[in-house]
Amino acid sequence: MTDPSRRQCLAYLGGLAALGLLPAHAEEVTGLSFGPPATFSPETVVTRARALAAAPHAPLPAVDEGWLNMNYDAFRGIWFDTRHTLYRGQPGAAQAEFFVAGLYYPHKIAMNAVEGGLSRSILFELRTFDMTDQFPKLAESGTGFSGFRLLGELEVEKRFQEYVVFQGASYFRAIGRGQAYGLSSRGLALNVAEPAGEEFPVFREFWIEAAAPGAATVVIHALMDSPSVTGAYQFRITRGEVTEMEVSARLFPRVELAAVGLAPGTSMFLFSDINRSRFDDFREAVHDSDGLMMLNGAGEMLWRPLNNPREVEVSVFADTNPHGFGLMQRARNVGDYDDLAAHYERRPSLWVEPVGDWGKGAVVLVEIPTDKEINDNIVSFWRPATPLAAGQEHAFSWRLYWCATSPAEGLVAKVISTSSGARVFEDGRIFVIDYAPHPALGDDPAQIEPRVTTSAGTITSPIVQVNPATGGMRLDFTLKGDPPRAELRAELWRNGKHVAEVWLNRWVRA
Numbered sequence: 001m002t003d004p005s006r007r008q009c010l011a012y013l014g015g016l017a018a019l020g021l022l023p024a025h026a027e028e029v030t031g032l033s034f035g036p037p038a039t040f041s042p043e044t045v046v047t048r049a050r051a052l053a054a055a056p057h058a059p060l061p062a063v064d065e066g067w068l069n070m071n072y073d074a075f076r077g078i079w080f081d082t083r084h085t086l087y088r089g090q091p092g093a094a095q096a097e098f099f100v101a102g103l104y105y106p107h108k109i110a111m112n113a114v115e116g117g118l119s120r121s122i123l124f125e126l127r128t129f130d131m132t133d134q135f136p137k138l139a140e141s142g143t144g145f146s147g148f149r150l151l152g153e154l155e156v157e158k159r160f161q162e163y164v165v166f167q168g169a170s171y172f173r174a175i176g177r178g179q180a181y182g183l184s185s186r187g188l189a190l191n192v193a194e195p196a197g198e199e200f201p202v203f204r205e206f207w208i209e210a211a212a213p214g215a216a217t218v219v220i221h222a223l224m225d226s227p228s229v230t231g232a233y234q235f236r237i238t239r240g241e242v243t244e245m246e247v248s249a250r251l252f253p254r255v256e257l258a259a260v261g262l263a264p265g266t267s268m269f270l271f272s273d274i275n276r277s278r279f280d281d282f283r284e285a286v287h288d289s290d291g292l293m294m295l296n297g298a299g300e301m302l303w304r305p306l307n308n309p310r311e312v313e314v315s316v317f318a319d320t321n322p323h324g325f326g327l328m329q330r331a332r333n334v335g336d337y338d339d340l341a342a343h344y345e346r347r348p349s350l351w352v353e354p355v356g357d358w359g360k361g362a363v364v365l366v367e368i369p370t371d372k373e374i375n376d377n378i379v380s381f382w383r384p385a386t387p388l389a390a391g392q393e394h395a396f397s398w399r400l401y402w403c404a405t406s407p408a409e410g411l412v413a414k415v416i417s418t419s420s421g422a423r424v425f426e427d428g429r430i431f432v433i434d435y436a437p438h439p440a441l442g443d444d445p446a447q448i449e450p451r452v453t454t455s456a457g458t459i460t461s462p463i464v465q466v467n468p469a470t471g472g473m474r475l476d477f478t479l480k481g482d483p484p485r486a487e488l489r490a491e492l493w494r495n496g497k498h499v500a501e502v503w504l505n506r507w508v509r510a
Contacts, residue, residue, distance in 0.1 A: 092211030182347030189261030261381030
């Protein structure tokens with residue numbers, strides 16, 4: 001399953017400050033303290049990962065019980081003092097601030113600053129944090145860093161604001177301009193929805209590079225570890241209207257990895273028009289993502305609307321050398337949700353673009369039942385067809401786009417909504433799919449051929465018509481036979497070509 005604490009701690013994320021690369025013994029009113037310098041390159045992390053994999057797994061340094069047993073309100077009483085922000089006042093692309101370990105974050109994570117080819121460990125000191133008068137008196141040695149956030153000039157020049165967070169296992173998230181945090185990514189997914197239970201690798205150490213003056217990109221290195229695998233990661237992060245990450249991962253399995261997930265995305269879907277009747281809620285919809293989009297190796301654009309099932313559902317979309325996939329948020333108007341506090345319309349989509357050939361495998365979608373929006377219940381990732389062998393190095397690279405609209409969209413008409421309900425005057429269930437306006441659709445629905453298939457039951461009465469409310473086309477059809485489960489596929493063709501995303505859905509009778 002996914003890490004439930006991510007959403008519970010969303011409100012906690014705050015505060016970070018200044019660097020002068022001071023020696024470890026310096027006692028300064030402001031500024032972080034550092035260990036001695038050591039030469040550094042990306043191969044430094046690779047060497048560490050390889051050495052870790054060759055030895056038995058050792059647990060990360062644990063946080064003391066006093067720090068772990070605080071309640072949420074008490075834990076909010078400590079935050080980073082921005083006077084100590086890393087790279088504060090320097091002309092680079094980003095600054096960094098840190099989070100304390102405790103409560104939902106049980107491990108002490110090592111942090112390093114890199115500048116001019118030299119790395120220095122960042123020493124954990126409670127003096128770099130502020131806290132309320134009611135915050136309990138706990139030993140400094142009992143905790144450490146749990147993660148960090150990057151700040152940059154995202155919206156306004158010379159005003160640094162948060163746009164990336166790394167915290168919790170190997171989780172991280174980002175936003176582009178005008179967005180609010182929603183879904184997350186992570187370094188690696190292991191054994192998701194498997195009977196033996198999920199394993200959560202941890203980024204146990206980070207190296208944060210100082211950006212060159214005027215540079216738009218900041219580079220982060222991370223050392224991943226778990227009982228089954230270690231890894232060396234590099235993130236090249238460029239903020240903007242779309243925040244882009246170039247991710248490279250070199251993995252060193254201790255055991256054979258069969259149920260492995262590359263470039264995983266983790267999100268939340270509670271309800272939309274597809275399952276609205278199950279929820280007594282004033283809002284129109286509640287979700288961080290509403291669909292899985294895939295551009296497969298054959299060039300087909302696929303759309304699978306998300307659902308909140310009664311039982312765990314796993315969908316596997318076999319492919320070879322995919323062009324991209326990701327969890328999308330398409331409903332972008334306030335009225336789509338009618339929630340003036342959560343602003344789901346501002347949550348980013350996350351598009352994954354493989355770099356190089358990933359070969360045979362599958363995009364996997366896991367949907368987990370939930371009755372609360374605080375729980376992340378959606379996971380997607382790429383699973384290679386061939387297990388990753390133990391004792392060998394496996395290298396993968398991909399790009400992440402934290403965006404409002406994926407760079408792959410626009411080739412054909414996209415699906416903007418899906419709804420379903422029982423037929424009123426006849427047996428069967430009606431499905432209604434709305435498509436955004438697109439030149440490929442043309443103006444005449446009579447020229448569009450709908451092709452709808454099902455794995456069970458029968459399809460009747462597929463009809464394409466103009467939807468005057470959207471300016472695009474609407475397809476509706478009826479599923480008859482009351483099957484307990486059916487895999488549905490709908491396509492729109494015109495002049496022998498696909499003119500819309502291929503719509504996929506799994507119907508499961510309640």
